[in-house]
Every structure is written in structure tokens, then in C-alpha cells.
Amino acid sequence: MSVSTSRPSEAVSLVTVDYPPVNALPVQGWYDLADAVRSEGRDPGVRCLVLAAAGRGFNAGVDIKEVQGDTGHGTLIGANRGCFEAFSAVYTCEVPVVAAVNGFCLGGGIGLAGNADVIVASEDATFGLPELDRGALGAATHLARLVPQHLMRALYYTSRTATAAELHAHGSVWKVVPEGELMGAAMELAVEIARKDGCLIRLAKAAINGIDPVDVHRSYRFEQGFTFEANLSGVADRVRDTFGKEARP
Template sequence: MGVSTSTPDKGVAVITVDFPPVNALPVQGWYDLADAVRAAGHDPGIRCVVLTATGRGFNAGVDIKEMQRDTAAGGHGILIGANHGCAEAFSAVYGCEVPVVAAVHGFCLGGGIGLVGNADAIVASEDATFGLPELDRGALGAATHLARLVPQHLMRALYYTSRTATAAELHAHGSVWKVVPRAQLLDAARDLAQEIAQKDGSLLRLAKAALNGIDPVDVRRSYRFEQGFTFEANLGGVADRVRDTFGTPHGAPDTEG
């Protein structure tokens, strides 16, 4: 259980997240993921990173149970830690010195959207779904990253309704590179990563910096702005009220971004 890194192909690092049962990450898990991505990007022998996960889904966001235990004790330490941990992990993916390919299966919710929204490319399995159920979980955030996956008005509709989009729908919008059967997901992501890794390593790093530099939105600043409203919802009691009345529909995992 945790975050691990392997190098199955020349120039490619595969970072695997494993936090059963649904890959809802505790605070330390977000920091561990950030450290792993940064370490891979710093390695001069690595030219591309594949971010993947084990289990039922790619990512279910923040571990709400960890947060509720802390809130029950009268504190907000876990909320603050989760805010900073998510920001670190998202920033690490965005700022990774080499391209990052996200290999997404099953559900990609909450914080998972922050990760894939900051990745350079996404390969998804046919069963992958993407969404921000934040309003159902008493939270806000990661609209910054969902807006990188779908058009603005669709992003708003998905955000307000807590609905999800399929891998096929995101492929039609151009944000998912390829949709494959689940059994072929990691191979397809590695194939793309190997194609990228054939380029000159120094030039790839310059290209990543150049592309980040021309982004129209500062994703780090805009996400931190969103997080302020998440904290306000918690301090005002709105978040607890929503979470206390929330029933998980259709077997979806408990999550918060």
C-alpha cells in the first residue's frame, strides 16, 4: 500500500498509487505522491512519467474518514493538511520536468481530477469516468482542473450536478488521448510514454517548461483560490451538514477534492 515507482522501459518511470479500497488518499499519501513525481522528474535518465493506480479506480480524492475523525475531535488539522497535500501533488504533476501521462481506469473523482487535469496526456480505459462530486461531499475545488478537460459550460454543469463524464466523452472533447479496454490500459500508456521518451531529454524538458509558460490560466493560483472556499464551508458548518446527510449513490466511493 502506498506510492511506488518502477522503470520498466528505458526513459520511462511508472508511478503507481495503491491505497485500498478506493484510492482515497490520506494527507501523507498526497505528499508521498508529490515526492515521487518530483523525484522522477529530477532524474536525468527519465524522459516521461506514467501515473497509474491499482484497484477499483484511479483516484477517489481525499480520505474523508480521516478528515471526519479529526473534525470529531474538534480540529481542522487534517483539512489543512489535505488542502496543502493536494496542492503539492497537483503542482508536482503540473511542474514535473518531463511530460506526465495519466493512465486512468474506473472512477477518477475529486482529487483525481486535479491530477489528470494537470497531466500532459491521458489514456483511459473504457470504464473510466471523470467528475467532481464535491457539492455532494460538502466541499469545493478542482474546477480549475476539470476546466482543462471539458468546455467551460459543460464544466459548470458537471460541477453543479456532481455528474460524471465518460472516457469516450472526454475523448470526443480531445482531452483524452486514447480509450482502450481496461486490460490494455497500462500498455497503451507505456506505449505513448515510450514514444515521448524517444525525443531528446533536454529538449523535452525545455518543451515542458515552454508549454507551461504559455498556459492561459495559472492553475496553481486558481486552485488555491478555490480551496479558500472549501475551508470557509468547513468553518461555517456547511460541509459537515452536507456530509452528515449524504448517502453514497450507486456504490460511488466517498471522496472529496
Template sequence: MGVSTSAPEDGVAVVTVDFPPVNALPVRGWYDLAAAVRAAGADQEVRCVVLAAEGRGFNAGVDIKEMRRTAGHTALVGANRGCYDAFAAVYDCEVPVVAAVQGFCLGGGIGLVGNADAIVAADDAVFGLPELDRGALGAATHLARLVPQHLMRALYYTSRTVTAEELHRHGSVWRVVPRVQLLEAAVELAREIAAKDGSLIRLAKAAINGIDPVDVRRSYRFEQGFTFEANLTGVADRVRDTFGTDRESVGTDQERRS
């Protein structure tokens, strides 16, 4: 359990997240993920990173249970900072990052894939931001990188999810494959990227980030301010108190497909 890094072949590093039962990451998990992605990108032998997950879903966001059992706002602050750090690590990784997504990709998962350079998804993958149902706000910055503006707003306000195939039609998912082929397909794309000159691929990553029309770090930080406001005014607690277990919430999110 936790975050691990492997090297299936030359030039490719796979960073794998494993926090059963649904990959809802605790505060420490977000920081560990950030550190692993940064370390992989800094390795001069690595030319592409694959971000993957064990279990039935890619990511279910932050650990709401940890937030509930922690007095005050310590866990909230930690989760917000941890998510910010992990999202920035993916975006700023020195080499391209390919996200390999299966099952549910919710909340913080959208922040991770929205900052990745490419996404390969299993045919059972669904993507969404159930933040309003969880007493939170944020990651619209990253959802807006996956779908057009008005669709992003409708998905955000309703907490609905979209399928991998729908995102493939929008051009934000590179390839949709059967789940058993997911890691193989992600590594295949990573292998093609890793075949490029290591120095040049790093320059290419920096150049593409440099022409990005939106500063995703500042934009996401702006969103987080409203999450703090919701917590300070008691709105978030009121909504979170109605939130069920992680297992129940994931099932509900998967049922809300467009």
C-alpha cells in the same frame, strides 16, 4: 499499499498509487505522491512519467473518513495542502506526465489528470467532481482543462460524471482502450515521448507551461479558500454528515453519468 515507482523501460518511470479500497488518499498519501512524481521528473534518465493506480479506480479524492476522525481542521488543512502539492508536482514535473486512468476518477483525481500532459483511459473510466455532495469545493480549475466551460459548470453543479469516450470526443483523452490494455497503452505513449532528446523535452515542458493561459496553481488555491469558508461556517459539516461510506459514494457517482 502506498506510492511506488518502477522503470518498465529506458526513459519511462511509472508512479503507481495503491490505497485500498478506492484510492481515497490520506494526507500523507498526497505528499508521498507529490514526492514520487518530483523525484521521477528530476531523474535525468527519465524522459516521461506515467501516473497509474492499482485497484478498481484511479482516484476517489481525499480520505473523508480520515477527516471525520480527526478533531478540528487539521485533516482539512492537511488534505488541502497535500492536494495542492500533488497537483503542482504533476503540473511542474520536469518531463511530460501521462495519466493512465481506470474506473472512477473523482475529486482529487480530476486535479491529477487535469494537470497531466496527456491522458490514456480504460473504457470503464468515468470522470467527475462530486465536491458539492461532500461538503467541499475545488478542482473546477482542472475540470475546465478537460471539458468546455459550460459543460464544466453543469458537471460541477450537478456532481455528474462523464465517460472516457466523451472526454475523448472533446480531445482531452488521448486514447480509450480496454482496461487490460491500459498500462501498456500509457507506456506506449510514454515511450514515444521518451524517444525525444531528454534536454529538449524538458525545455518543451517548461515552454508549454509558460504559455498556459491560466495559472492553475493560483486558480486552484483561490478555490480552496471557499472550501475553508464552507468549513468555518458549518456548511461543510452539514453536507459531509450525510455522506455515506467510500464504497457507497463511488457507486453513486458512477451511476450519475451524463
């Protein structure tokens, strides 16, 4: 289980998350991801960063079992803070971030993809927030960057997912490709971006973030306040205790 970095092409950094079986990250994993993205983004030799995942899905969010194993609120607080740090690291990365999304992109995966600059997805990719089924709230801020407002609400309230093709139709996914071509397509775009002047591309990233109509940091922290309320009231535990039991005979 790890977050690793590599340089598959000149001026392009690849950050890969590998937490089998479903890339549901523990608290430390979110912090490790944040550190890797920030470190690579600060490197003057990097002009574009590709965020990808090993295995059958991009990200399944927070490790629910880790949260369930804590009788207090320490793990929940750690997960909330860790997610905030990872999402923020992607959004504020000094260079453009291309998210290469395969398989499922759920919960925290939406936070990562929604904060990326560009998304390239495989044909089997699905995007959604099953938070209400897992005793949690949050990341509607980031889902709203991927789909129109009313669709975001419908997906959020029902815990349904949207396909890569549907997001492509809404303009939030740059390209949809067969699974075996995902990394090639993501790298092709990253290399094209990395051909730009290193100083200018960093100024461009800062300028675009500066004109964002929504303060993603403040908006997401506002959502997290309701996550704490749900936990303190006991409703989160009641819902979370049913997680993984629905399919059992």
C-alpha cells in the same frame, strides 16, 4: 497502502498509487505522491512519467473518513495542502506526465489527471467532481482543462460524471482502450515521448507550461479559500455528515 515507483522501460518512470479499496488518499498519501513525482521528474535518466493506480479506480479524492475523524481543522488543512502539492508536482514535473486512468477519476483524481500532459483512459473510466455532495469545493480549475466551460459547470453543480469516450470527443483524452490494454497503451505513448532528446523534452515541457492561459496554482488556491469558508461556516460538516448514508436502508 503505498506510492511506488518503477522503470518498466528505458527512460520511462511509472508511479503507481495503491490505497485500497478506492484510492482515496489520506493526507500523507498526497505528500508521498508529490515527492515521488518530483523525484522521478528530476532524474536525468527519465524522459517521461506514467501516473497510474492499482485497483478498480484511478483516484477517489481525499479520504473523507480521515477528515471526519478530526474534531479540528488540522486534517482538512493538511488535505488541502497535500492536494495542492500533488497537483502541482504533476503539473510542474520536469518531464511529460501520462495519466493512465482506469475506473473512477473523482475529486482529487481530476486534479491529478487535469494537471497531466496526456490522458490515456480505459473504456470504463468516468471523470467527475462530487465535491458538493461531500461538503467540499475545489478542482473546477482542473475539470475546466478537460471539458468546455459550460459542461464543467453542469458537471460541477450536479456532481455527475463524464465518460472517457465523452472526454475523448472533447479532445482531452488521447486514447480510450479496453481496461486490459490501458497500461500497454500508456506505456506505448510514454516510450514514444521518451525517444526525444532528454534536454529538449524538458525545455518543451517548461515552454508549454509557460504559455498556459490559466495559472493553475493561483486558480486552485483561490478555490480552496471557499473550501475553508464552507468549513468555518459549518455547512461543510452538515453536508459531509450525510456522506455514505444515502444508500443505507
